[in-house]
Amino acid sequence: MPHRNAPLTETGRLRLARCIVEDGWSIRRAAERFQVSHTTAARWARRYQELGVAGMADRSSRPRCSPARTVQRTERRICKLRVTHRLGPARIAARLGLSPSTVHRVLVRYGMPPLTHLDRASGSPVRRYERDRPGELVHIDVKKLGNIPDGGGHRVLGRAAGRRNRQATTTAQRNAHGNPRLGHGFLHTALDDHSRLAYTEILTDETKETAAAFLLRAQTWFAARNIVIERVLTDNGSCYRSRLWAETCTCLGITHKRTRPYRPQTNGKVERFHRTLADEWAYARPYTSEAERRAALDPWLHMYNHHRGHTALKGQPPISRVTNLPGQYI
Incomplete structure (x- = not known):
């Protein structure tokens, strides 16, 4: 999709190409009229001659080949570790000597579900459900x-202070050794x-x-x-x-x-x-x-x-x- 300041939209490209191909304008004259470069005008004219109106649409910028892409064997090992051991990108990367970002891209490319969506016991995707109306289930x-003992427990005050408060709690029951049971x-x-x-x-x-x-x-x-x-x-x-x-x-x-x-x-x-x-x-x-x-x-x-x-x-x-x-x- 062209940005807001693009000199040519799909309609503008079509007008440019028709001026060159059908009306016989020179490439330089058409480029000056539509305020684009000489090479841009030639490119859209060539696409119009080859593909017609369909050639005016944007094409993907994805390269035809990616020489630096992770080899397929390594990608399969990444997916296997995710399914069998349910590991995250960082731990898989440490095992295979890869970057965590590389492992994450491979998992996304193969559509592997996040760990939070997997059952811990089986590794299968969690089947979620929801009833249709309140009260049905x-x-x-x-x-x-x-x-909590009076004065606070060990989670906040530490073991020593928590133990003192526990002993001082009057409402606590005592066992045979006199220790409180909260x-x-x-x-x-x-x-x-x-x-x-x-x-x-x-x-x-x-x-x-x-x-x-x-x-x-x-x-x-x-x-x-x-x-x-x-x-x-x-x-x-x-x-x-x-x-x-x-x-x-x-x-x-x-x-x-x-x-x-x-x-x-x-x-x-x-x-x-x-x-x-x-x-x-x-x-x-x-x-x-x-x-x-x-x-x-x-x-x-x-x-x-x-x-x-x-x-x-x-x-x-x-x-x-x-x-x-x-x-x-x-």
Whole structure:
């Protein structure tokens, strides 16, 4: 495509060529009239004689041959290392004695998918899916977090100060040797597949009674946003294989699906949400107590659902995909 100051567009080239070939103008006279060089005028006249109007189009500037291009055998070795060992350009370049930029160009030339789009176990491209409407599928999972001692833990203050705060925490239980047991918080999360809308609670355990009660509250929370849960997807944890869980799903009219054993990728949306939760809430700033961190969860969840742009939603927040909110069209 010609630049904005080009003296000749395709139409101008055609007029130039016709003046020379059909009207009998000299090349020098036509070059002066269209303000181009003598060689340029001769080139477009020659192309018009050989190809006609089609010869006025731009041609690719790619060379016919590239003597310095990486040999095909080396290109095949690069692709083999990517598929079999799932290595990046820098590590492949170190093995083969090449430049990382050369390896990257070869991978792009052969259409090799990025490492983030490959399944770690098999090396096959990840099959992504998304349900058509909110509530059609809800992912449920549990993440365990260690509680923070009063005054702050070792992640912020270091081992020595963290150990002193741990010993001084009055709410901690003690074992037989008098050492404190701060315990864990269990993050139960229900995340809608279509909208990525998330509901999370911090509970004391992951027993079947706790999981079943959480499902009831999650169903109520989604129903308040006019989302009817049709099916849920969980891993193979004992609480999700219990009779109580199955009875709760039946009473709510929810179909329960479980992932394949040792395949957490199937429930990857909620797994990825828990990673975001840890980065942006749980370990985002130095909390001085577990109570302070828990108090920050609800504001963060509101920000995630209503204000934080999601890359899978083209930069829009999850609530943007829930189009049937009460009072929305009043």
